Amino acid sequence: MKQLYEDLWVSAPEFPTSDDEPQLIMHGFLLQHVRGNLLISRVEHPEDHQTIADQGGIIRHYLTHWHEASPATQRLQQRFNSALYCHARALGQVSHFAEADATFNAAEVHCGSFHVVPTPGHTPGSTSYLYASPYGKTYLFVGDTVTLSADRWVTILVEESNESDLRQTLEFYRALRPDVVLMGTTVGQLAWQEVDVRQWLALLDEAENNILDLRQPLLHLGSG
Template structure:
């Protein structure tokens, strides 16, 4: 576990694509007064790998998890049930991806998102279909002063640039979703995956965010 901000921790890196060694994934634990939220999946193994178990013990020390939120169904794995059993947490994702999450993770989804809304009192749900039909981003304005965008795989760091790809979704939808994200002003982006060593990247300025969206759209084309 690595602390990024006073209320945000990053789990150990995973290598989700065996034939793409530079691909990296992380989960993120957001510490909140209303209950900690775990964004994304922590691993692929049913019982948890030793590295994942170390992370889960760290999460337990930080107060556990009230809700685990997935940005899209590619994050589903049998380890979801292990997290629910350990913390008594509720599993959340978009309605369009819920059946695939349940099938792959062998676990029922407790809460589904259907539209742009505010979840758990302070997390903005932003449906961004395209990577998958139910891909969703989440915006959180931290009381410590920064705005976090949990972008899933809608837009991800890619070496020294940014990437976006439709993997089961629609390129046209994804272009529209990127344009929707263009209007945001995040201080930091926490993606579910990346091509490179880290899924976390700070955004230096509004102009830098516009350039990131431009790069993702160009990669999509």
């Protein structure tokens, strides 16, 4: 794991086996919270699991959508006795890998300051997490709802996506003011990006104008 900020780490890059998308990269994030460490998204590498242990373990693991569930999800749950959280509409798919301890279907505040915000569109259960760090930056964990693909900001439609919901989520994002955007999956890019208000609104414009429809044959995330 690499430390990004005083209270935030990013996992080593994971390259899922994919002949179609050899540059697909997945990451997870360890957030140090006063109530206990939180894990967001997907973390597969055993070395990262040891880093989590060295940092005091985790009390909760949050998925941004079911695509992040993996064999390591249950291993983390068992090793750290941590609670697994996901949106109620992701539960069925997540349960193929691990049993969730709790679900949500509306905006909530957890641990006093960790904002759980359903942002459907990419998947019905897609969720973002917003946290104002006491060290001065506001983090927004977006999963795959917006992401970087070959230097472009994009948003992605898959078989279960709803384009109308996705556009509403992008509009909702415009009211937020993150300092750092953190992505679970990118193509050939880092998993985080610092932004100011102008940059944030501009990247949302770019993503909305670059909707990659993976429901169409032969069209992939890294396509030009």
